[in-house]
Amino acid sequence: MWKNKHIREQAAIIDGNKAPDLLLKNARFLHSVLRRWVDGNIWIHQDRIVYAGEDLPKKTDATDIVDCSGLILVPGYIEPHAHPYLLYNPQSLARYALQTGTTTMINDNLFLFLHLKKKKAFSLLRELRKCPVTMYWWARYDAQTVLNGEERIFSNSDVKSWIEHDQVIQGGELTGWPQLLDGDDLMLYWIQETKRIGKKVEGHFPGASDKTLAKMMLFGADCDHESMTGADIYKRLMHGFTVSLRHSSIRPDLPVLLKEMKEQGIDQYDSMVLTTDGSTPSFYKQGMSDMMIRIAIENEVPVIDAYNMASYNVAKYYNLQHLHGMIATGRVANINFLEDEQNPTPISVLANGQWVKKSGEMIAVDEDIRWEEYGVEPFSFDWELTKEDLQCSMPFGIQMVNNVITKPYSIARDVSADELPADSDECFFMLLDRQGKWRINTLLKGFARNIGGFVSSFSTTGDIIMIGKNKSDMMLAFERMRGIEGGIVLAENGVIIHEIRLPLLGLMSNKDLSALMEEEEMLIRLLVERGHPYSDPVYTLFFLSSTHLPYIRVTQRGMYDVMNKTVLFPTLMR
Numbered sequence: 145m146w147k148n149k150h151i152r153e154q155a156a157i158i159d160g161n162k163a164p165d166l167l168l169k170n171a172r173f174l175h176s177v178l179r180r181w182v183d184g185n186i187w188i189h190q191d192r193i194v195y196a197g198e199d200l201p202k203k204t205d206a207t208d209i210v211d212c213s214g215l216i217l218v219p220g221y222i223e224p225h226a227h228p229y230l231l232y233n234p235q236s237l238a239r240y241a242l243q244t245g246t247t248t249m250i251n252d253n254l255f256l257f258l259h260l261k262k263k264k265a266f267s268l269l270r271e272l273r274k275c276p277v278t279m280y281w282w283a284r285y286d287a288q289t290v291l292n293g294e295e296r297i298f299s300n301s302d303v304k305s306w307i308e309h310d311q312v313i314q315g316g317e318l319t320g321w322p323q324l325l326d327g328d329d330l331m332l333y334w335i336q337e338t339k340r341i342g343k344k345v346e347g348h349f350p351g352a353s354d355k356t357l358a359k360m361m362l363f364g365a366d367c368d369h370e371s372m373t374g375a376d377i378y379k380r381l382m383h384g385f386t387v388s389l390r391h392s393s394i395r396p397d398l399p400v401l402l403k404e405m406k407e408q409g410i411d412q413y414d415s416m417v418l419t420t421d422g423s424t425p426s427f428y429k430q431g432m433s434d435m436m437i438r439i440a441i442e443n444e445v446p447v448i449d450a451y452n453m454a455s456y457n458v459a460k461y462y463n464l465q466h467l468h469g470m471i472a473t474g475r476v477a478n479i480n481f482l483e484d485e486q487n488p489t490p491i492s493v494l495a496n497g498q499w500v501k502k503s504g505e506m507i508a509v510d511e512d513i514r515w516e517e518y519g520v521e522p523f524s525f526d527w528e529l530t531k532e533d534l535q536c537s538m539p540f541g542i543q544m545v546n547n548v549i550t551k552p553y554s555i556a557r558d559v560s561a562d563e564l565p566a567d568s569d570e571c572f573f574m575l576l577d578r579q580g581k582w583r584i585n586t587l588l589k590g591f592a593r594n595i596g597g598f599v600s601s602f603s604t605t606g607d608i609i610m611i612g613k614n615k616s617d618m619m620l621a622f623e624r625m626r627g628i629e630g631g632i633v634l635a636e637n638g639v640i641i642h643e644i645r646l647p648l649l650g651l652m653s654n655k656d657l658s659a660l661m662e663e664e665e666m667l668i669r670l671l672v673e674r675g676h677p678y679s680d681p682v683y684t685l686f687f688l689s690s691t692h693l694p695y696i697r698v699t700q701r702g703m704y705d706v707m708n709k710t711v712l713f714p715t716l717m718r
Contacts, residue, residue, distance in 0.1 A: 251280065
C-alpha cells in the first residue's frame with residue numbers, strides 16, 4: 145500500500161526527524177493480540193499508524209494532538225459479507241457504515257459482474273478506493289439463478305480476471321454448490337485458482353448435511369454464514385470452517401445462535417466473525433457491526449471476544465491482520481472512539497487516517513461518485529408493454545411459504561379476467577426481460593390480498609417484476625417505473641401511491657441511506673396494510689429468481705424446479 149518514500153517518511157517520525165500528522169494522547173485502547181486494554185499513545189501519519197506504545201514523538205510542531213482521556217479506542221469494524229446493492233449503492237452504504245464504526249467492507253461483486261463491462265467495473269473499483277471506507281470484493285462463480293447465456297457471462301477469462309484482481313480477496317459466495325457437487329469442474333477449477341493465489345472461498349450452505357460440509361471443505365471452502373442453529377455451528381467448526389454468525393433482516397439469528405452455542409458447549413470465539421449479510425436499508429437503523437457487538441455483549445460473550453469478532457478475527461481470517469483489525473504499529477489508521485466498552489457505537493471515527501465522525505457529528509470527506517462515467521446509468525428503454533403481455537395460461541402458480549421460500553400450487557381459477565377477486569390472496573405475476581425480449585406469467589399466492597399494481601426493476605438479475613390484482617394498475621405502475629427510469633412503484637385505483645426511485649441501473653438509489661430507510665419503511669407499511677404478511681418485501685423481490693432457495697423459482701429461462709434442476713415451463717418470446 146505504501147511506496148518506499150512513504151515508508152521512509154514514517155520511519156523518520158520514529159527517529160524524531162519529522163512530526164506525525166496526528167497524536168492520540170493518553171489513549172486506552174484494545175490490543176487485539178494481547179487481548180487486553182492497554183494505555184499509551186498512538187502516532188498517525190496520513191493513513192497509517194506509525195507507532196502505538198508508551199512513548200511520545202520528539203517532534204510535534206505540525207501535529208494535531210487529541211487527548212483521549214476518558215475514551216476507549218477499538219479497531220475499526222469489518223463487515224465481511226456485504227451486498228452493496230440492496231436499494232442502496234456502495235458509496236451510500238459505506239458512508240452510513242462509517243457512522244456506526246464499520247471502516248472496512250468486503251463486498252459482493254454480483255451487480256457489477258452482471259451489469260457492467262469488466263473494464264468499467266474495474267474502473268469503478270478504482271474510484272471506490274477514494275472512499276474513506278476500505279473496500280475489498282468477492283469474485284462470484286455463479287449468479288445464484290439460471291441465466292440466458294450463462295456460459296458467456298461467466299466466462300473463464302472474466303471470472304479469472306476478477307479472482308486475480310488486487311481488491312478481490314475471496315471467491316464466492318458458493319450459492320451454486322449443488323452443481324459443484326454434481327461435477328462442475330470449471331467451478332472447482334476457479335476455486336482451486338482462488339486458493340492457489342492465497343485467497344479465501346466463502347460458502348453458502350444452508351441446511352447442509354455433515355457429509356456435504358466435509359465435501360465442501362475438500363473442494364476448498366473456508367467459511368460459511370448459513371448456520372441457523374448451535375448444532376450447525378458445531379458441525380462447521382468440527383470440519384475446520386470459520387463460522388460467520390449472521391444477524392440480518394431476513395435472518396435476525398444472533399441471540400439464538402449465541403444461546404445455542406452455549407448449549408453445545410462452545411466457549412471459544414476465535415474462529416467466528418459477525419455479519420449483517422447485506423440487510424435491507426431500514427434494518428440498519430439499529431446499527432451495523434456495532435449492533436452485533438452489542439448483541440454479543442448482552443448475551444454474555446466476553447467483551448474483547450465481541451470486538452474481535454467484528455475486527456481482528458475477520459482480518460486474521462483474510463490474512464489482512466498486518467493492515468486491519470488491530471490498533472498497532474503499521475496498521476491502517478481505522479479507529480473507533482467509544483464512551484464505554486459496553487457501548488460499541490462510536491462517538492468519533494478515524495477511517496484511513498481521516499476524521500469521518502467527530503464528537504457525534506458526521507464529516508463528509510469524499511465526493512459523490514459520477515456513476516454514469518462507469519456505465520451505471522438510469523434504466524431506460526424504448527420498447528412497449530401491452531395488455532396482451534399480461535395474459536396468463538400457466539397451469540400452476542407460485543405460493544409463498546415465507547419471505548423467500550416459494551413452492552408450486554395448482555391454479556384453480558379463471559385467469560383471463562383483468563382483475564382478481566378481493567377475497568383472494570392471489571395476484572397476477574410476471575417476470576419481464578429488461579430488454580423486452582421475453583416474459584413469463586403466472587399467479588403469485590400469499591404475497592398480498594389487495595395490491596392493485598406493484599412493479600419493480602429491482603431483482604436478482606435486474607429484470608422487471610410485476611405483481612398485482614388489477615392489470616390496469618399494473619400497467620400504470622409499469623409506465624411510472626419506466627418514466628422514472630427504474631424503481632419500485634405501487635399503484636392503486638389508477639393512482640401512484642408510492643415509489644422508490646432507483647436511477648442506478650434500476651437497482652440502486654442515489655439517496656443517502658437515512659432517506660432511503662424512510663422510503664423502504666413506507667413501502668413495507670403500505671404493503672402490510674394491503675395484506676402482505678411478511679416483513680422484508682425487498683428480499684422477496686430479490687430472491688424470486690434465486691435458485692439457491694427451494695422449491696420453485698421464476699428465472700430468465702422460465703419456471704424452474706430447484707430440487708430437480710429443470711425448467712418446467714420456458715419463458716415466452718415477445
